[in-house]
Amino acid sequence: MAQPVISARGLTKRYGAFTAVDGIDFDIAPGESFGFLGPNGAGKSTTMRMIAATSTRTDGTLSVLGLDANHHGPEIRAQLGIVPQGDMLDEELRVIDNLYVYGRYFGLPRAYVKARSEELLDFAQLREKRTARVDGLSGGMKRRLTIARGLINNPKVMLLDEPTTGLDPQARHVLWDRLFRLKEEGVTLVVTTHFMDEAEQLCDRLVVIDKGTIVAEGSPQSLIREYSTREVLEVRFGSARNEAAAGRLEGIGERQELLPDRVLIYADNGEQALQAVTERGLEPVTSLVRRSSLEDVFLRLTGRSLIE
Amino acid sequence: MTAPATYKAVIDHTVVADHQKVRRWGWAHVVEHMVLRMRSYVSTMLLTGIGSPFLYLLGLGFGLGVLVDQGEGIEGVPYLTFVAPALVMATAMQVGAQENTYGVFGGFKWTNMFNAMRLSPVSPGQMAMGMQAGTLVRVVPMLGFYLVALVLFGIATPLRALAMLPIGLLLALAVGSAVMAWVATQKDDRGQLSFIERFVIVPLTLFSGTYFPLETLPGYLQPIGWISPLWHAAELGRAVMYDMAMSPLMWLVHIGFLASVAAIGAVLSVRVFRRRLDG
Incomplete structure (x- = not known):
C-alpha cells in the first residue's frame, strides 16, 4: 500500500467504564473508498469522530494525513470534508449562505468562497434552491447540501457518516452518483454504513466492525467469497x-x-x-x-x- | 484516473485551507456567521431597539419623573437624567444575557451552529469568543438607538452619550460571558433557561440602583447591588453623563469588577465549550 492517508493501531475510545472502540487497526490508502460496516452502536461513528480529530482517543495511535489526531485537530480538519450523520446545517440560513459561512471557517478568502459556493450548488443539484431556507428542503436535498458543504475546502479526504440513512431509494441513488464522481476524481472516501448495499456500491475495501472490534476485513467480493x-x-x-x-x-x-x-x-x-x-x-x-x-x-x- | 478534457473537477487541489489564518481569525468568522443570521430578525431588532427607549423615556419622564422632580430630583439632577444611564446599561445587560442564553443553548441544540463549526478548523475556544464578539455587534445598534434618544430628549450631549458606549459594551461582555459559562453546561431546556431573565436579570435591575439610588435600600439589601454588574456600570454611566461625584478608587473598582467578571466568565466558557465539543 502507498503511504496511508489514515493509519490506526490499537485505536481505543473509552467513555468511563464503556469501551466504544476497542483497539482497532486499519490503514486507508490515498484514493481508496474505505468502509466501516456494522450495526448501530458498533463504534463506527466514534471512530469517525476520532479521525476527524473532534474526539480525543483514549489509547493507541492514529495518524491522519501524517499528523497525530490528538494534537493537530485544526490542521487535520482543514484538509478533511466531513459529512456528519445529522447534517448539522443552519436551518435558519439560506442554502447558499450555509455554504458561504462554512467556507469562511476554513480561512478562505470571501471572493473565493462565494465562487466556490456557486460551483458546489451545481454539483449538489440545488441551483433552483439557492435562496431557499434550509428548513424547507427535503431530506435528500439537505444531505446533498451537507456533502457540498463538506467539499468547500477542496478536501483530500471525505468522511461520510451514514450518508444515506433515512433517504428514500431514489434520493440514495442520486447521492451515490455524486459520491462516485468524487471517487473517480481520486478523493479518498471513508464511509460508515449499516447498509450492505451501500457498502457494496461505494467501498473498495471495508472492515466489519462489531462491539468496538474489527471482525473481518477485505473487499466486498472477497468477504462474501470467504464467509458465505x-x-x-x-x-x-x-x-x-x-x-x-x-x-x-x-x-x-x-x-x-x-x-x-x-x-x-x-x-x-x-x-x-x-x-x-x-x-x-x-x-x-x-x-x-x-x-x-x-x-x-x-x-x-x-x-x-x-x-x- | 484521467478525466476527459471537458470535465470540470469538483476538487481544486491548488486551493488549500489556511489553518494558520483560522488560528488568528476563527472568532471573526463566527461573528460573520452571527451577523448573517441576524438578517432573519432584523425587523424585530429595529422595532424593539427604537421603540423601547422612547417608551421608557416618555413613561418615566412624564410619569415618575414629574413626581420625583417636585422634590429636588435625585442627587441634584432631574429624575430622567438620573435614570437614563441606568436604563441604557440595563439594555446592554438584557441583550448580552439574551443572546448568550438562547444563542448559546440553541447553538448546541437547535441550530447546530457549534456542532457544524466543530467540523472545521475553528476551535471551541474561538467559538465562545466569537459568540461574545458577535453579541457586542448586536449590542452596538441597540445602545446606539438609546443614546440617540437621550440626545434627542436633551438629556445628554452627543459626546457624553458616546462615552456611555464602551461602558455598555464592557457590561454586555461581563454579563454575556457569565451567562454563557452557565448556559453552555445545560444539556436540556426544562424551563431553567427562562430563570435567567426572571430570577437574575429582572431582580438585578430592581436592586441595582437603577430606578433609585442604591443607598435608598436598607443596608442588608445593598450587597445585591455591589455584586451586580449593572450597578457598577450604571454608576460609571452616571459619572460620565452628569459628572456624578466619584473617587478615582471607585472608578477603578467599577471598571475592575466588570473586567474581572468578563475575564472569569470567558475562561470558564472556553473550558465548558472545549469539554462539551470533545465527543
Missing part, C-alpha cells in the same frame, strides 16, 4: 413452522441460518437446494434464490442481523 456461499436460498414456512422445518433440512447446502421469519440456506446453487427441499416433502410458503451479500457475511460473523 455464492447463492442463498430463503424459504418461509410460516413463523410457527420455520423451526420444525429447519430440523428436516439437515445436509442441504453448506450451512443454514434459522431466523424468526425465515430459514436461510447457503449453497452455491440455490435452485438445486430448493429442489432438495421439496424432495424432502417440505413445501415452503415462499422461496427466493439470491446472491450472497454482506448481510450474510455479517450474520455469519456475529450471529446477528445488521438491521435489528
Whole structure:
C-alpha cells in the first residue's frame, strides 16, 4: 500500500467504564473508498469522530494525513470534508449562505468562497434552491447540501457518516452518483454504513466492525467469497413452522441460518437446494434464490442481523 | 484516473485551507456567521431597539419623573437624567444575557451552529469568543438607538452619550460571558433557561440602583447591588453623563469588577465549550 492517508493501531475510545472502540487497526490508502460496516452502536461513528480529530482517543495511535489526531485537530480538519450523520446545517440560513459561512471557517478568502459556493450548488443539484431556507428542503436535498458543504475546502479526504440513512431509494441513488464522481476524481472516501448495499456500491475495501472490534476485513467480493456461499436460498414456512422445518433440512447446502421469519440456506446453487427441499416433502410458503451479500457475511460473523 | 478534457473537477487541489489564518481569525468568522443570521430578525431588532427607549423615556419622564422632580430630583439632577444611564446599561445587560442564553443553548441544540463549526478548523475556544464578539455587534445598534434618544430628549450631549458606549459594551461582555459559562453546561431546556431573565436579570435591575439610588435600600439589601454588574456600570454611566461625584478608587473598582467578571466568565466558557465539543 502507498503511504496511508489514515493509519490506526490499537485505536481505543473509552467513555468511563464503556469501551466504544476497542483497539482497532486499519490503514486507508490515498484514493481508496474505505468502509466501516456494522450495526448501530458498533463504534463506527466514534471512530469517525476520532479521525476527524473532534474526539480525543483514549489509547493507541492514529495518524491522519501524517499528523497525530490528538494534537493537530485544526490542521487535520482543514484538509478533511466531513459529512456528519445529522447534517448539522443552519436551518435558519439560506442554502447558499450555509455554504458561504462554512467556507469562511476554513480561512478562505470571501471572493473565493462565494465562487466556490456557486460551483458546489451545481454539483449538489440545488441551483433552483439557492435562496431557499434550509428548513424547507427535503431530506435528500439537505444531505446533498451537507456533502457540498463538506467539499468547500477542496478536501483530500471525505468522511461520510451514514450518508444515506433515512433517504428514500431514489434520493440514495442520486447521492451515490455524486459520491462516485468524487471517487473517480481520486478523493479518498471513508464511509460508515449499516447498509450492505451501500457498502457494496461505494467501498473498495471495508472492515466489519462489531462491539468496538474489527471482525473481518477485505473487499466486498472477497468477504462474501470467504464467509458465505455464492447463492442463498430463503424459504418461509410460516413463523410457527420455520423451526420444525429447519430440523428436516439437515445436509442441504453448506450451512443454514434459522431466523424468526425465515430459514436461510447457503449453497452455491440455490435452485438445486430448493429442489432438495421439496424432495424432502417440505413445501415452503415462499422461496427466493439470491446472491450472497454482506448481510450474510455479517450474520455469519456475529450471529446477528445488521438491521435489528 | 484521467478525466476527459471537458470535465470540470469538483476538487481544486491548488486551493488549500489556511489553518494558520483560522488560528488568528476563527472568532471573526463566527461573528460573520452571527451577523448573517441576524438578517432573519432584523425587523424585530429595529422595532424593539427604537421603540423601547422612547417608551421608557416618555413613561418615566412624564410619569415618575414629574413626581420625583417636585422634590429636588435625585442627587441634584432631574429624575430622567438620573435614570437614563441606568436604563441604557440595563439594555446592554438584557441583550448580552439574551443572546448568550438562547444563542448559546440553541447553538448546541437547535441550530447546530457549534456542532457544524466543530467540523472545521475553528476551535471551541474561538467559538465562545466569537459568540461574545458577535453579541457586542448586536449590542452596538441597540445602545446606539438609546443614546440617540437621550440626545434627542436633551438629556445628554452627543459626546457624553458616546462615552456611555464602551461602558455598555464592557457590561454586555461581563454579563454575556457569565451567562454563557452557565448556559453552555445545560444539556436540556426544562424551563431553567427562562430563570435567567426572571430570577437574575429582572431582580438585578430592581436592586441595582437603577430606578433609585442604591443607598435608598436598607443596608442588608445593598450587597445585591455591589455584586451586580449593572450597578457598577450604571454608576460609571452616571459619572460620565452628569459628572456624578466619584473617587478615582471607585472608578477603578467599577471598571475592575466588570473586567474581572468578563475575564472569569470567558475562561470558564472556553473550558465548558472545549469539554462539551470533545465527543
